[in-house]
Amino acid sequence: MNLTLNVWRQKGPDDPGRMVTYSANNISPDMSFLEMLDVVNEQLEEKGEEPIAFDHDCREGICGMCSMMINGVPHGPDRGITTCQVHMRRFNDGDTLWIEPWRATAFPVIKDLVVQRGAFDRIIQAGGYISVKTGGAPDGNAIPITKTQADKSMDAAACIGCGACVAACPNASAMLFVAAKASQFAHLPQGQPERYRRAKRMVDQMDEEGFGNCTNHYECEAACPKEISVENITLLNRDYIRANLTGVE
Amino acid sequence: MDWVVKFARSSIGAKAVVALTGAGLVGFVVAHLLGNLQLFAGPEQFNNYAHGLKSLGPLLWAARLGLLGMFVLHIGMAIRLQSMNKAARPVSYQSKKAQASTLASRSMLLGGVTLLLFVLFHLAHYTLGVVDPQFLEYKTAEGWHDAYKMTVIGFQSAPVAGLYIAAMAGLAMHLGHGVSSMFQTLGLNHPRYRPLIRGIGPALAALIFLGFVSIPIAVQLGIISLQGGA
Numbered sequence: 001m002n003l004t005l006n007v008w009r010q011k012g013p014d015d016p017g018r019m020v021t022y023s024a025n026n027i028s029p030d031m032s033f034l035e036m037l038d039v040v041n042e043q044l045e046e047k048g049e050e051p052i053a054f055d056h057d058c059r060e061g062i063c064g065m066c067s068m069m070i071n072g073v074p075h076g077p078d079r080g081i082t083t084c085q086v087h088m089r090r091f092n093d094g095d096t097l098w099i100e101p102w103r104a105t106a107f108p109v110i111k112d113l114v115v116q117r118g119a120f121d122r123i124i125q126a127g128g129y130i131s132v133k134t135g136g137a138p139d140g141n142a143i144p145i146t147k148t149q150a151d152k153s154m155d156a157a158a159c160i161g162c163g164a165c166v167a168a169c170p171n172a173s174a175m176l177f178v179a180a181k182a183s184q185f186a187h188l189p190q191g192q193p194e195r196y197r198r199a200k201r202m203v204d205q206m207d208e209e210g211f212g213n214c215t216n217h218y219e220c221e222a223a224c225p226k227e228i229s230v231e232n233i234t235l236l237n238r239d240y241i242r243a244n245l246t247g248v249e
Numbered sequence: 250m251d252w253v254v255k256f257a258r259s260s261i262g263a264k265a266v267v268a269l270t271g272a273g274l275v276g277f278v279v280a281h282l283l284g285n286l287q288l289f290a291g292p293e294q295f296n297n298y299a300h301g302l303k304s305l306g307p308l309l310w311a312a313r314l315g316l317l318g319m320f321v322l323h324i325g326m327a328i329r330l331q332s333m334n335k336a337a338r339p340v341s342y343q344s345k346k347a348q349a350s351t352l353a354s355r356s357m358l359l360g361g362v363t364l365l366l367f368v369l370f371h372l373a374h375y376t377l378g379v380v381d382p383q384f385l386e387y388k389t390a391e392g393w394h395d396a397y398k399m400t401v402i403g404f405q406s407a408p409v410a411g412l413y414i415a416a417m418a419g420l421a422m423h424l425g426h427g428v429s430s431m432f433q434t435l436g437l438n439h440p441r442y443r444p445l446i447r448g449i450g451p452a453l454a455a456l457i458f459l460g461f462v463s464i465p466i467a468v469q470l471g472i473i474s475l476q477g478g479a
Binding site: 006019071072098100103104105172173203204207210211215216217218219221231233236237239240 | 252255261262263264330337338339340341342343344345347350351357426429430433435436437439440443
C-alpha cells in the first residue's frame, strides 16, 4: 500500500508546529498503525531527518500510552480499540491520512504527537485513598457485592487513562475520565466512606487543570477505546452536586 | 453562602445552574404556548385570558422579574462555560470528525444568542409596540387591550409570520438538545430511562414547535381571522 500522511510536527513545547506531508510507500496491510509509523521513521532516519515522536508502550491495547488523532477521530476509525490495534488493512491504497496529537490546554504538546498527560495523574492524586483495614489479608468474599454493581465498577475500571475522551470532546472536557475513575469506587462498598469527598476533589482538580466543561455531546463515549459509558458522568454529576449541597469536604 | 458561590463557579455547578434555569424557562415556554393556543377559541376567550394576565398586578411583575433573573443566569453561565471551553482547546484540529454530537448539540450557544435576539424582537413587537405603535391602541368593547386583533394583524404579515416560524425552529433545536441534557447534568439518568431521556428533548421540542407555528400558519391560511378563531 502507498499512503500520503499529513503529520503534525512540533520540535518542542514552545515551537508553533505545522503539518508536514510524507509519503508512506510499500506498507503491508498486515502492519499495525504504529508499525507503519515505525517504517516511516526508519525511512526518515535513513534520510538523516528527525523521526516522528509518538507515545506507545504495550502495543496490546491495554496501557493507554498510544494517543493520536487519525483522520479526525481519536485512535482511528474503529470503535473500541486503541491506535496500536488499528491495522493498515483498515485503509485503502492511495488514502491520505491526517495524524495529529490530542488537542487540549491541559495536554500540552511535548513533541510532535506526544502530549503531557500529567493532569490525569494529578486528578487521580486528588481523589485520594480508600479506607481499608490493615492486618491479615481479608477473606475474598467477606463483603457481599451484587453482580450488577461489580459489573458497573469493572466497566468503569476498564479506563486506561489514554485521554481520547478529552481529545474527542468539542470542549476538551475530561468528564468521562474523571467519571470512570470516581465511579469505579462509587459502585463498590469499599469506595463508600470517601465517595462524595472523592467526587468533589477530583472535579475541583479537573477544573483547576483547565479542562473544558461537558455539554453532553457524548463524543467521548464514541471515541473511548474501552467504551466507557456516559452513565458514569451522570453518577459523577449526582455525587458532585450532592457533595456540595451537603457540605462534604 | 460561600459554598453556593464556589459551587456555581465549578464546572458541574455552573451547568446545574444552566440546567435549572433552563427547566424554568421551558416551563415558561409551555405556559406561554398553552396561553397562545387560546387564539383558536376566538377573540373573546383570548382577550379574557390576556386581560386576566394583565390584572395580576404585582404577581405579573414578580413573574417577569423571575423570568428575567432566569434569563440572565442561564445566558451568563452559558457564556462563561463556553469561554472556558474555548480556552480549553486553543489550537483546533486540522481534521475532526463528529461521531456522536449533533448539529443541535454543537449550536447551543449560537442558537441561544439567536433566540435572545428573537425574544428582544418579540417584546418590541407585541409587548412594547415598537414595530407598530397602533398595536397597543386596539381596544375591545369592554375597553380592554384587544390582544387578539393585535396578534392576528401582526401575523397577517408574511415576513413576520416567516420570522416567527424560523425562530421557533431555532427554539426547537435548542430544546431538542437542552431538555435531554438537563437530566444528564443534574445526574437524573439511569440505564433504564436513557432512551426515554434521550427522546424527551426532541419530542418536547417538536410538540412546542408545532404548537407555536400553528398560530402564524393558521393566520396566514385565514383559519384564524379578525372575524374569529377556528
